[in-house]
Amino acid sequence: MADPKLKVGVYRYEHTEPLFDGRVTMDGVDATLETSPLISDIFRRMAQGGLDVAEFGLTYFLRMFDPADPPFLALPIFPNRNFRHSALFVNADSGIERPEDLAGRTVGEFALYGHDPGVWMKGVLADEYGVTPDQMEWVIGGTDHPVPPFDWIPQPVPDGVRVRHLDDAQTLSALLETGEIDALLSVDVPQSLIDGSTKKIRRLFVDYEAVERDYYRRTGIFPMMHLVAIRRELAGVPGLAESVYRAFSQAKELVQEHYRAIAAKQHMAVITPWFSRLFAENRALLGEDWWPYGVDANRKAVDTFLRYHYEQGLSKPLLTSEDIFVPSLLGTP
Structure with a gap:
């Protein structure tokens, strides 16, 4: 056969x-x-x-x-x-210094509400810092380039969570740069942070490697x-x-x-x-x-x-x- x-x-x-x-x-x-x-x-x-x-x-x-x-x-x-504490970025002038400061803020998320790094970090924020998704407003789009809607999979949004999508001409990194959103949760690192052309965007966890290594030591989880x-x-x-x-x-x-x-x-x-x-x-x-x-x-x-x-x-x-x-x-x- x-x-x-x-x-x-x-x-x-x-x-x-x-x-x-x-x-x-x-x-x-x-x-x-x-x-x-x-x-x-x-x-x-x-x-x-x-x-x-x-x-x-x-x-x-x-x-x-x-x-x-x-x-x-x-x-x-x-x-x-990948460990995903490194996937959280903030506007440097937003006043966000700790995870708890995300409550009440507007946060961008790459591609869809609940992409894989997003699920992980929302869970970590809730478990370890007491910050839950319903405490933030979410804006969905592409990080450096507009992305089409992933309309080939279901996109549930739970009651009590505010979610909106960018239009075709906008990007999350541009909105983070101007302060129109306070933070960004994204699998993609903003290009301006990689090439050093911005002083307006930084990671929430500045020494993210140390935080992620400590997370693994405590939990045994490699996400x-x-x-x-x-x-x-x-x-x-x-x-x-x-x-x-x-x-x-x-x-x-x-x-x-x-x-x-x-x-x-x-x-x-x-x-x-x-x-x-x-x-x-x-x-x-x-x-x-x-x-x-x-x-x-x-x-x-x-x-x-x-x-x-x-x-x-x-x-x-x-x-x-x-x-x-x-x-x-x-x-x-």
């Missing part, structure tokens, strides 16, 4: 590159790997039926997840993750932004989900082992100065598998995001890892 054909969409990260260049294959699967310069295009294609297995933002996955009849199930593969989704009818094909999971895991492990192996030569192949010191610090804090896949290693982080999504009115039921992952992969370490 011929191997099942799969269209697999994923961004071309260094830890997925072995899938594209053929160093890692999916046993028993005739897989066609596809990517896009805009990761949201991969999400859209999956949502509209153009892919069988795909990288999917957590909130995009959950907005389409119906516990009674889900179109997709999740694989415990997390190709994109994931994306997972890999599979169509529900394919999730029941014997061995298929396991093959996809093994391939992604092997690709990621190849990259991790490369960094471990070249540590003895002070990472001569890496273009970033002082990378070896950063690598050693991260390895000491995050462990030998600093980018873990599998349910058990990620259960606390996943369940925390699921709780945040529910508390922020973006999911109707409160879900857990057992609800969303392919059952045969629930025992993965």
